[in-house]
Amino acid sequence: MTKNVLITGTSTGVGFESAVLFAQNGYKVYATMRNLNKADELKKRIEEENLNIELLPLDVTDIKSIQAAVNSVVEKDGKIDVLINNAGAGFAKTTEQSTVEEIKWVTEVNYHGVVYCTQVVLPFMRKQKSGQIINVTSVGGLVGQPFNELYCGAKFAVEGYMEALATYVSDAFNIKISNVEPGGIITEFMNSAVEKTITDGQLAKGEYLPIFNKYLSKIQKRTDESRVPLHQTGLQVAEVILTVAQNDNPPLRVRTSDWAENLCNLKTQADPDGKKIVNQVKEYFL
Incomplete structure (x- = not known):
């Protein structure tokens, strides 16, 4: 039986590549985005490859929008x-x-949106006694980084939320939970974040400027000296997501590159895939 996958944020980057890749691998894909006017490139790929992808509007900060999209999928296919x-x-x-x-905005988009979507989908997965929730988080959800504290805080929140949720929904309702943790990604996402910092902030002046310049130069030096690319493509991350989805016993956490693995090593070496802590918590409380 064909599996249905609902993906948020598919207009560009990892979401776009995931929608295409999952469809190429036999999934029925519901590709969602806040503004369907940005779906032209995805529509082109759907037509060129005759992909089993349906586009739906979904704003992760709007609970009614999420409910409408999820209900549309369930009414059509009966499951997610x-x-x-x-x-x-x-x-x-x-x-x-x-x-x-x-x-408020960075927290709403990166954390609350994950909770809202999960809250709406959970009842259907619970009733069908099966399901998988895969979250694209970040190494920033494990390791705090300069000038990214608000973003990292939101991603830390996702990591903690999903870790806690996994301690009881997985065994009781056969709902698998995984956090996919990329490092740098070559997408509009990364470029817009840095550009916004430089042009929209006050970092062009004041006491933070020397620290910020050091931060940028260190990034550039690391990129120039590295023998392997530090930044992955959206497709490379999407391939990790697909591997997780196809795993009968998926990890709670998985980094998507050697660079990401090395950055997080101090946090993850005792429990690389996150399963030990979940099992320990279950023993303590359940």
């Missing part, structure tokens, strides 16, 4: 086998120089 929480937004700016509106 896989939810991929991919939608997110980069943000690099100091806490001091961020507005209250920006703080």
Whole structure:
């Protein structure tokens, strides 16, 4: 039986590549995005390859929009086998120089949106006693990084939320949970985050400027000196997501590159895939 996958944030990057890749591998894909006017490239791929992809509007910050999309899938196919929480937004700016509106926005898009989508999908997976929730988080959900503290805070929240959820829904309802943790990705996501920092912030002046310049030069030096690419393509990350979806016993956590693995090593070496801590918590509390 064909598996249905609902993916958020598919207009570009990892979401776009995941939608195409899953369809190429026999899934029925419901590709969602906040603004369907940005779906032209995906529509082109669907037509060129005759892909089994249906486009739906979904704004992860709007619970009614999420409910409408999920209900549409269930009414048509009766189930959702896989939810991929991919939608997110980069943000690099100091806490001091961020507005209250920006703080709310980065948290809403990167954390609350994951919770909202999961909350809406969970009842259907619970009733069907099966399902998989895959979250595109970040190495920033494990390791805090300069000028990314608000983004990292939101991703840390996703990691903690999903770790806690996995301790009881997996065994009781056969709902598998995984966090896919990329490092740098060559997409508009990364470029817009850095550009926003430089042009929209106050980093062009003030006491943060020397630190920020050091931060940028270190990134450039690391990129120039590396013998292997530090940044992955959206397709490379999508391939990891597909591997997780096809795994009968998927990890709670998986980094998507050697660079990401090395950055997170101090946090992950005792429990690389996150399963030990989940099992320990279950022993303590359940």
